[in-house]
Ligand SMILES: C=CC1=C(C)c2cc3[nH]c(cc4nc(cc5[nH]c(cc1n2)c(C)c5CCC(=O)O)C(CCC(=O)O)=C4C)c(C)c3C=C
Ligand SMILES: [Fe+2]
């Protein structure tokens with residue numbers, strides 16, 4: 454937290470998922486252990502899940518995933534950490550009237566610690582914005598758990614649930630796609646790839662897939678695309694059960710086989726670039742597309758700390774704070 458503290462100001466906390474502190478098996482293991490112990494992420498009973506996690510997933514996944522992180526690591530750290538910090542700085546510049554900080558649900562800076570510091574500093578209003586445009590019990594609700602644990606029902610802290618069809622955000626994403634087309638040219642299709650969740654959770658009422666569809670629809674309309682020019686898929690499967698479909702990798706294989714040569718991919722479920730966009734989409738899925746006959750997969754970066762992104766988020770937070778004034 455690098456902004457001078459003024460307890461009378463409202464505080465704004467931008468929360469992202471979290472990421473390892475280093476691209477090493479040890480740091481990745483520590484991060485995955487915290488992440489995958491969260492009941493919101495894996496709800497299996499602990500006597501069943503803990504042996505699988507401690508004896509299979511953590512020992513085997515950590516060294517493999519550490520190599521993937523090493524391939525996208527930036528000078529200042531993991532892309533998710535660097536871009537989230539820069540985004541918080543950009544929102545702070547848009548909101549001099551508030552103290553804007555960022556926190557991570559897993560890893561550092563720890564959400565619990567950041568919230569405790571803000572509570573102890575006596576900020577009268579704390580507005581929490583999870584950097585997930587679409588609500589999911591696996592992500593947004595987990596942030597809510599920590600907010601409730603720290604602030605209880607004091608009324609000091611409030612959290613926004615989603616912003617998947619916020620007009621400023623939709624326009625910022627659409628503008629970033631247009632700007633990318635202006636510089637790099639336009640592929641035959643625009644594929645929207647969102648992080649998946651288990652299908653079981655959607656069946657139980659998690660609104661996440663509906664919000665992905667609604668947001669995608671709004672962006673497609675803002676771009677004036679025909680329905681058959683855009684596709685929506687889900688990436689980042691984890692475990693063996695069915696996740697939301699269609700899957701991104703399977704769709705790219707099929708498109709390559711159908712003779713589609715150039716494709717653009719955008720990931721509006723991710724506020725900032727991270728392992729899942731820079732490695733899974735821009736590297737792994739680009740290779741899959743090539744292997745199946747595609748020529749070029751152009752990845753359109755996340756909004757990151759673009760001024761339009763910071764302005765859209767600042768406007769959301771300002772509205773949320775005004776409702777409580
Ligand atoms: C954008 C929203 C996200 C949802 C919904 C989500 C659900 C979800 N994720 C896992 C398992 C993993 N996700 C991992 C990385 C990761 N996930 C998100 C976002 C969402 N996850 C982001 C932004 C990232 C990247 C973090 C980074 O450091 O860059 C990982 C770690 C990487 C790996 O081991 O593959 C796992 C594991 C589950 C199980 C889940 C819902 C049940
Ligand atoms: Fe455990």
Ligand SMILES: [Fe+2]
Nearest residue numbers: 470648689729
């Ligand atoms: Fe994830």
